[in-house]
Amino acid sequence: MQKTASAKWSGGIKDGKGYISTQTGVLKDAPYGFSARFEGGPGTNPEELIGAAHSGCFTMALSLQLTQAGLTAESIETKSTVTLDKDGDGFSITACHLDVTAKVPGTDKATFEKLANAAKEGCPVSKLFAGNTKITLKTEFVS
Secondary structure, eight states: OOOOEEEEEESOTTTOEEEEEETTSSSSSEEEOHHHHHSOOSSBOHHHHHHHHHHHHHHHHHHHHHHHTTOOOSEEEEEEEEEEEEETTEEEEEEEEEEEEEEOTTOOHHHHHHHHHHHHHHOHHHHHHTTTSEEEEEEEEEO
């Protein structure tokens, strides 16, 4: 399976403007640029998109882990925080933290945490980061 996304850019790094689109059209010419990435300006940025991808991927992986354990989530909400740090004369994504809150009838906190950690390790986006980025997880189990 392959999916595509594209980016267009014009201008210099600080005064330039870019647009990101996805194959599905969920993003169509979404604006991004230096201000959005480094100064809190309007538009999206790669780290925000990586966070969206990671939280979505992890949430699906957790649903899979729960299903395989004979459980069904009433709700799962995941927030991903991606950290971009200065690295020599450039930048690196150094960490990604997942905060997950879930309501899963028929289980307990310890079982949920075990399944959540398995999902963190097995999620394809987590695997993409493996060895290069610290991935942490905080769980909140709602009984």
